[in-house]
Amino acid sequence: MKHYFFLTYLLLLVSSTAFANDEVKFTASALENVVVGQQFRLTYTVNQEAKDFRAPDLSQFSVIMGPSTSRSSSYQIINGKTSATFMLTYTYVLSVETSGEYLIQPANITVNSQRYASNVLKINVLAGNSSTNTVTSTTGSGQSVANVATPNGNIADDQLFVRQTISKKSVYEQEALVVTYKLYTRYDVGDISNAKFPDFKGFFAQEIELPKERQFAVEKFEGINYNTIVLKQYLLYPQRAGNISIDKSEVQVILRIPTNTRSRGFFGLFENMQEVKKVLKTPTETIRVKALPNNGKSSSFLGAVGDFSVKTTLSKSAVQVNEAVSLKITISGNGNLRLLQYPTIKFPLDMEVYDPKVKNKFSTTSRGTVGTKELEYIMIPRFAGTFEIPSTTFSYFDTKSYQYKAIITPTYTLVVDGTSTDTTKSSVAVSLLLQEKVKVVGDDIRFIDTDNTLVMLKKSYLFGTAWFWANYVVFSLLFLLLILLLQKKLKENADVLLVRNKKANQVANKRFKLAYNHLQKKDEKAFYEEIMKALWGYLSDKLSLSNVDLLKDNVQIELLAIQVSESTVQETLSVLHDCESARYSPTANTDQAMERMYQLAIETITKLENEIK
Template identity: 25%
Template structure:
């Protein structure tokens, strides 16, 4: 009996040892810096294996991301009996923000209906990073905050409505084998009209450390007066670097720069001839020639250059020219690269109607200068022109005699000379057949030049509106831009983000608003404001929120999810188009 008890105890210990051996937990390191990403690896084997219970780990102050999972199944046959064993491996990205000793508690895994536990693991969380020789002089410790950080600033805190504001966003990362992950979005700039933007790369020393700096620069124009705010610049990214032994390390980072308050002053009382331009401008005019011909157009080019919003630079008003006809201006805009400088040209066709000596008076262009805090007038030069008659445009001379009775006759000089007909009525009488009808071309030919002229005029006006009216141009090209964006969905690394961006851009183009930082809540407000029906609004909001959830899910979206979101996005745009057509007068 005693022997049987010993055998039973030995068997029980053997079962327990086997049970603990079926679940193990390890970490990629036992020493990590605060917020540095390390990995918790859990391995289990058995029949029916459930996912591990990680709640005790998060309760211990350890942040976990979505794990990668691997499974393997082995089948054995011994003495005619088949046994199946499953092995599963979970690899959790983890990080801890609290410095000091941290213990990963034992982790529970259910196998074949029985609960098994891993062993606790002790970690040391330090402030300094293991950069080896990369640490400057090896005299100062480097933290994750030192690896990379962001800054944001503006060139002024107080400005006038319509005045250019330069917003600079900077990403600093330590020179060497350090890289920043993530695509930073632009901060919210409600109340500002977006202008040109560009990017610079340079280096800078901060606290005796050399940093690579990427600058995102955007020009903004305040559309309203009062107290405005440039929203905080925040985005979720990561930093990678290599330790002393050449192993790659990675830590997740939430980058954040504080919001910037801006005071916008209203413009003083505007003069009657104010052009709407705010900034500092120069104006010049060039005439293609001063020796003109009656009826032949000549081009007058007026050029505005300076720093300001090109969309508020209205066309200069030409003085009345009683001796000529002046066309509507053709507009071209040239934005200097990596600069707020802009050049806007207006081309006028002047057609002289009368001969003689004439002049084109100077053009006055009134704008508001933030430097002088008053309205200024830029002026062009005066042009003296001489208009001559067109070649062959003298008095008409009758042929066939001067007497009235002789103009209505046909004279025959001899048999070899054809008669000269001076009476047009004779031609009409001779050529007219009482039974003949005019051909359709006879009716159409007088109208055709007029129709061509009207069509060309309408085309030029339409093109001019596309160039000068940004809101109209954005609405006109909104559908084409949307189709182009979603056509590239399959070729992008994040198709769901592309779908959300396409829908936001379409809505922003239709209502002529800024799409930077546009959220699903903002879209709901905009659609309600413009009277879009509740069903269409709810559909657009659901699609955008689904895209936002997928973006922060920490995993790639399945093909079925992408296909469903693609169909929902296209359906939303079609319903918006139908609603807008119904609302159109």
């Protein structure tokens, strides 16, 4: 019993400390849109114990109920660390009889002897529908609209439909547009299923993540109030100029509609409802995509479209010989971040530069792809001196001014001290070499007398014979051959590009095995990532292209330059495009599509391996 009270006391002590350390958050929430006469909730929440709650003036509303008070708390212990959450809630149920826009001023509350104010709310009250033959339909969020009674189950097209809205219908290549699919209904929706959305051919498509707990919201469209909910939202980047079609979509909706008949049950009369299925479709839309203008386009433009900034940093300005130093390039902004290429940097020839490490941090929103793309080069200077890392230019097409803009990075000076040979290590090496010529006798050390070596050799009966000279020639030739082979091996290993070229097929096969495992597990995302790594990795190794230069245009030029057939080149580019589209766009028949892509990728590598000499 004592243990029980002790644990309870300890828990209360820990939780009170955790709550006290939290930042006070006092917020107000309510529906943005309501209909005249509709009841809705006004909720105030605070994350710490509080008192002296004072609501704002609500005289413009009818207060149906409130304020009611509730408390909730939870505790977690993870890896020995205790965390706690607490919520104090004040709830009102309101209604309003006149349409218009209403402001609810902040409420006030006291937490730890300090006063806090909530946020201001804006409520848009819509006029009711002017239909007489209607009943009320209420969604799970408590909102209601007029629901036309249909005894025969027929549903008018203007009572239930899916609307496809497109943010822009005329854009430039790589300029983002947003496509939203929203359901409009005046009926109770039982289920939404069998949704088929376009594959967005010709676009680089990304699905925008919607809130997990979505609710219907009232929206007035063409003078009628509807319950609406967003089904899907996509961010699209057109990949070519011309007219690109967005195919139709299809959604099946199951409705619960009244029949205008009543039945008597145990608790009295109740209204009969029937379920009706209806398939809703959106029309095909055409997007006009304009080619990027040539006026103002420079050679430094690599396809970046949007609004960007560039930051570069050098980790050190002075180092020793063989000491690593890093150069970071960070591109931030809003645009086609996932597709843009990095500017080329011309490093000093006397500096060893490794393949860059890439770090991406993106978020896909209705405003576009927002985030950063970071590239880090590791450099090792092998000689002393003063080196200059020249500036580079990052050019992009600005979608606000619709003009090309250029950002020039700063020039860096790197001072390298020391020599290319480490004198300490050299001294040790010489010392070890000399020690091989000494022997230990007791506690004394003396050099071996090498003058008697030839005398002993001459005493051998083999010395000077034909057998001796024959063996001498054979072993000399073998030794020379071994030296040549060793030099060739060292040269090949030193030529990293040649090693990568020879092992390109082996590396690709390893990635194909990993992709096949993902295929068996039906892990679509991991599968396409591995296929892309296999294809791009093979081309990078085989064509000796760095990550910066690994573009489709460069791949096409390099393959044609080494006499790969035009058909094979086009097949390679087509597979890359299809794989990118499948990776980022929704597809139907996922299993079949993955198997087909797996076969195409292997066939492509096989053809390239046969044709590249």
